[in-house]
Amino acid sequence: MDYFKQRRAYRKLKRDQIDISTGQNNLYRELLDYANDEYQLDTLFTLKNSALLDLTGLSEAGMKKARNELVQLGLIKYVPGKRNQQKPKYQIIKLYSTSWDTTNSKSSSTGTPNSSSTSNPTSSSTGSSKELTSTSTYNLTSNSNNNQDDPNPFVPLINMYQQEFGIMSPTAKQQVFDSVSDFTKGGATDQQASEIIQYAISIAVSYNKRYWNYTSKILDDWVNHSLFDLDNIKAYQNKPHNPKGSYKNFNHKPKEQATDWDKLKAKEPLDNSSNLQDRLKKLRDEKNVTRQDKNTVI
Numbered sequence: 001m002d003y004f005k006q007r008r009a010y011r012k013l014k015r016d017q018i019d020i021s022t023g024q025n026n027l028y029r030e031l032l033d034y035a036n037d038e039y040q041l042d043t044l045f046t047l048k049n050s051a052l053l054d055l056t057g058l059s060e061a062g063m064k065k066a067r068n069e070l071v072q073l074g075l076i077k078y079v080p081g082k083r084n085q086q087k088p089k090y091q092i093i094k095l096y097s098t099s100w101d102t103t104n105s106k107s108s109s110t111g112t113p114n115s116s117s118t119s120n121p122t123s124s125s126t127g128s129s130k131e132l133t134s135t136s137t138y139n140l141t142s143n144s145n146n147n148q149d150d151p152n153p154f155v156p157l158i159n160m161y162q163q164e165f166g167i168m169s170p171t172a173k174q175q176v177f178d179s180v181s182d183f184t185k186g187g188a189t190d191q192q193a194s195e196i197i198q199y200a201i202s203i204a205v206s207y208n209k210r211y212w213n214y215t216s217k218i219l220d221d222w223v224n225h226s227l228f229d230l231d232n233i234k235a236y237q238n239k240p241h242n243p244k245g246s247y248k249n250f251n252h253k254p255k256e257q258a259t260d261w262d263k264l265k266a267k268e269p270l271d272n273s274s275n276l277q278d279r280l281k282k283l284r285d286e287k288n289v290t291r292q293d294k295n296t297v298i
């Protein structure tokens with residue numbers, strides 16, 4: 001299975017045919033990425049529930065619901081595990097060159113003449129996949145574009161990514177494509193999407209988290225809160241909110257308090273010398289009495 005073809009087919013499926021919830025999307029993407037990382041795109045693979053809960057940020061009930069819905073949609077196969085004996089197994093179902101892809105192709109080929117590839121170049125077969133391969137009219141890997149008067153807005157993003165995270169691999173490029181698309185779908189322009197992702201990278205760097213997965217969690221948090229404008233995002237970041245389940249790591253340090261020496265002194269027993277002398281005299285008298293008693297017995 002080709003990872004990038006699968007991603008493109010999945011995005012096309014979401015866009016044209018089915019509705020995917022945030023929970024379903026997060027679970028499917030984590031499963032697909034894990035299968036790709038482990039070279040198990042075409043086979044069953046095991047993955048613990050606890051690992052999926054950490055990766056997706058879902059509750060256990062939410063994960064089970066999303067998993068069942070993905071199975072019903074025909075996107076994944078699921079083999080339940082056995083407690084303390086066998087981990088659950090998953091398999092990614094191929095979406096391209098299948099019934100899903102055939103259904104989508106038929107629906108597009110039987111559309112109106114205005115949407116055909118011969119009558120409208122802007123919606124040609126190559127143009128319809130533009131969003132899946134580059135998410136914009138720009139090439140994410142170079143300065144070239146169709147309008148020489150309009151500079152590529154992604155060049156600063158690419159430069160910042162490579163400066164902070166290193167060379168952009170094909171997988172990383174596709175992930176950045178996906179993030180750009182998430183924000184442009186919400187109404188952001190290419191320029192605004194680029195600036196938003198750069199802002200997320202700067203936050204990750206400020207926490208010394210110099211890798212894309214951490215940045216992706218930040219971006220997902222904004223998308224989940226329907227934040228597609230940089231000003232609103234900055235206002236959201238500056239607003240105190242519950243850190244539970246967030247990408248931030250809050251260190252709650254106990255507040256240092258000054259020692260109240262007056263209270264400590266108040267708790268110390270008073271050194272009453274007269275009382276001490278009385279107690280010593282009493283002890284001596286008791287010893288003398290004991291000695292006298294012993295002498296009398298003898």
